[in-house]
Amino acid sequence: MAQVPHTAPRDEVRVHVAGYEGVLSARKAAREMAVKLGFTLADTTRVTTAVSEVARNIARFAWSGVVVLRAEHSHGTPALTVEAIDSGPGIADPSLVVEDGYGTADSLGLGLSSARRLMDEFSVVSRAGDGTTVKMRKSA
Numbered sequence: 001m002a003q004v005p006h007t008a009p010r011d012e013v014r015v016h017v018a019g020y021e022g023v024l025s026a027r028k029a030a031r032e033m034a035v036k037l038g039f040t041l042a043d044t045t046r047v048t049t050a051v052s053e054v055a056r057n058i059a060r061f062a063w064s065g066v067v068v069l070r071a072e073h074s075h076g077t078p079a080l081t082v083e084a085i086d087s088g089p090g091i092a093d094p095s096l097v098v099e100d101g102y103g104t105a106d107s108l109g110l111g112l113s114s115a116r117r118l119m120d121e122f123s124v125v126s127r128a129g130d131g132t133t134v135k136m137r138k139s140a
């Protein structure tokens with residue numbers, strides 16, 4: 001007999017990011033999912049910007065990785081979760097880079113700190129030499 005799932009079905013979109021075209025694909029997928037979930041225009045823009053920043057970091061620092069977007073419903077409230085995963089060089093001290101202005105010499109270093117402000121939940125798990133995973137979540 002078929003098993004009845006206990007949780008509501010979740011939509012998942014995986015975007016492979018390898019270079020800047022992947023950044024555009026991740027942006028587009030995030031925008032579509034936010035609209036589908038009923039996010040306001042302002043929140044759709046926030047999510048799209050945050051996803052763009054983490055995807056841009058993958059393209060720039062790790063060259064390739066994946067952005068996983070999930071549409072969830074907890075207690076009737078739609079939410080969008082994001083995981084940006086790469087196997088690049090990693091970050092020696094993730095707690096520092098989420099502060100404003102901790103970029104490399106030729107950039108502003110505002111991407112991760114902005115993404116953190118734009119989303120409800122935000123975390124960076126990384127170690128030098130061990131890749132990086134950024135997790136974010138925003139409820140509608």
Ligand SMILES: Nc1ncnc2c1ncn2[C@@H]1O[C@H](COP(=O)(O)OP(=O)(O)OP(=O)(O)O)[C@@H](O)[C@H]1O
Nearest residue numbers: 057061090097102103104107108109110111112132
């Ligand atoms: N996926 C990643 N892999 C390795 N290092 C990363 C990654 N993402 C961020 N970093 C490191 O964290 C720093 C801060 O990232 P952040 O996105 O805030 O700034 P930036 O990319 O340098 O500049 P901006 O995003 O403002 O153009 C980067 O300069 C880089 O050293």
Ligand SMILES: [Mg+2]
Nearest residue numbers: 053057111112
């Ligand atoms: Mg950046």
